[in-house]
Amino acid sequence: MSVKPIPAASEITRLEGHRFPGGFYTVAHWENFLLTECTGAALLPEGIVHPVALFHLPIVGAGTSIAEMFALGQAESDLSIMIESYDWETFLPLREETRYCINGSITSAQRCANAQGKLYDRLQFCFEVHTPEQVLAARTTIAWHYTRNTL
Amino acid sequence: MKFAVGDRIPEWVMPSVSPQRMCTMAAILRDPNPLHWDRAAVDSLPFGLGKRTINQGPLGLSYMINMLHAWAGPHCLRRIIMRFPQVVLDGECVIARGKINALREDQGVALADCNIWLEHAQRGILLEGTATVVLPM
Numbered sequence: 001m002s003v004k005p006i007p008a009a010s011e012i013t014r015l016e017g018h019r020f021p022g023g024f025y026t027v028a029h030w031e032n033f034l035l036t037e038c039t040g041a042a043l044l045p046e047g048i049v050h051p052v053a054l055f056h057l058p059i060v061g062a063g064t065s066i067a068e069m070f071a072l073g074q075a076e077s078d079l080s081i082m083i084e085s086y087d088w089e090t091f092l093p094l095r096e097e098t099r100y101c102i103n104g105s106i107t108s109a110q111r112c113a114n115a116q117g118k119l120y121d122r123l124q125f126c127f128e129v130h131t132p133e134q135v136l137a138a139r140t141t142i143a144w145h146y147t148r149n150t151l
Numbered sequence: 152m153k154f155a156v157g158d159r160i161p162e163w164v165m166p167s168v169s170p171q172r173m174c175t176m177a178a179i180l181r182d183p184n185p186l187h188w189d190r191a192a193v194d195s196l197p198f199g200l201g202k203r204t205i206n207q208g209p210l211g212l213s214y215m216i217n218m219l220h221a222w223a224g225p226h227c228l229r230r231i232i233m234r235f236p237q238v239v240l241d242g243e244c245v246i247a248r249g250k251i252n253a254l255r256e257d258q259g260v261a262l263a264d265c266n267i268w269l270e271h272a273q274r275g276i277l278l279e280g281t282a283t284v285v286l287p288m
Contacts, residue, residue, distance in 0.1 A: 035179060038172040039213035040165050044225045051216050051228055055209035056180040067183050078184040079196060083208045083235045085280075090228050 006148045007074045009111040012121045015072060016109040025061030026099045027053055049094040055086070057094070058127030058140050061102030072106070073123045073146040084122065084143035092137040094129070100137065101130045107141070121146040154263060154286055160249035163218035170204045170241040182207065206239035211278050215267045218247040223284050229262065233280035239269070245277065246270045252281070261286040 027049045036043050036050040044050060049057075059066060075081055094100070104127035112122050122145055129138040173187045185192035190202040212233050219227055239245060249267035256262065263286050269278040 031179060034175055038176045038179075038210060039217055040172075041213075041217045041220070044220070046225075048225055050213065051231075052209050052213040055207075056182075060181065065181055067181070070183075079186060079192065081184070085232060085234050086208065086212060087230070087232045088228075089230045093226055 004074065004076050006119060007121075012073065012109050012111055012123075012146075014109070015106050015123065018072070018106040018109075020104040021063035022101075022103040023061055023063040024099050024101055025057050027057060027094065027096050029096050032096050047096040049096055051088065051090060051094070053094060054088045054090070054129075054138055054140050057100070058102050058104060058129055058138070061100060061129070062104035062127055064104065069123075069125065069144070073109075073121055073144070075146050076148060080147045082120075082145040082147055084145055085141075086143075087141040089139045090137070091139075092131065092135065094137060099132055101132070101134075103128055108143075112145075119148045121148070152287055154251060154254060154261075156251050156254060158251045160218060160222050160251070160265060160267070163214060163221055163247040165214050165245050165247075168206050168210075168239055168241050168243050168245060173204050173206055173210070173241065176207050176210055180207065180209075200238070200240065203240040203242070206241070208233075208235055208278075211235070211239045211245070211269055214245060214247045214269055215249070215278070215280075215282070218249060218267070219265075219282055219284055223263075224287055227284045227286075229283040229285060231267075231280060231282045233278055235278055237271075237274060237277040239271075239277050243271055249282070254286075261288070 107126045108124035110122045125142045127140045177187045186205040194202045249265045251263045253264040263284045265282045268276045
């Protein structure tokens with residue numbers, strides 16, 4: 001695997017405030033069925049979407065992708081991303097076949113060093129999911145570490 | 152139901168983390184990371200994990216959501232914050248556990264703030280975090 005050069009810190013910090021295009025996402029019944037099966041649970045009642053959808057629904061709905069989020073932080077490779085934390089807030093249960101409106105942005109972008117002095121870049125993404133009636137249904141915050149020259 | 156600080160949440164067991172489910176999840180998430188579907192890619196890492204696949208973070212988190220749903224109902228989740236100190240590997244038996252850390256009320260709704268974690272018998276705590284849950288009346 002070729003090692004990519006470490007980007008300048010300024011190339012990372014300038015990502016703060018980056019806004020994704022925004023858009024819409026509808027969880028179809030088949031998708032909820034498969035997602036829920038992957039978790040090992042039974043389908044939830046009343047068309048409720050399993051909250052595990054709070055990972056990809058905001059990302060895809062905001063008009064981005066995991067691959068683009070890797071690329072924005074100039075990930076060395078797909079293997080170099082480490083999860084710091086996920087913070088999922090739900091204000092209303094998500095439901096199948098509902099067209100949610102999503103916006104998202106990079107709320108923090110920092111060059112960091114771990115206890116051993118190894119550099120990594122920390123990006124924090126925040127997404128908001130609104131119902132068709134413009135009510136905030138969920139907010140998710142993702143913090144990833146883009147490790148450098150570790151593989 | 153009566154609730155008290157320190158109460159344990161009934162555990163939820165995933166008897167064997169499935170590599171097939173990781174593949175399905177990768178497709179749904181549009182997740183290009185080969186760690187979730189290519190055992191050779193995991194084996195090539197300098198972490199000594201062997202020919203295993205690594206479970207998606209949201210899937211490990213979902214086991215704890217399943218525990219909370221089984222305990223307090225499908226509408227219960229208000230907030231979940233999760234950290235990932237260790238990976239979850241295919242074939243592992245993992246157990247979601249938790250306990251009530253605080254009880255409070257918000258606009259007439261009874262809430263429990265809980266510590267939650269995902270445990271492996273030999274490797275200890277793999278995921279850990281907190282959840283705020285609406286308690287059933």
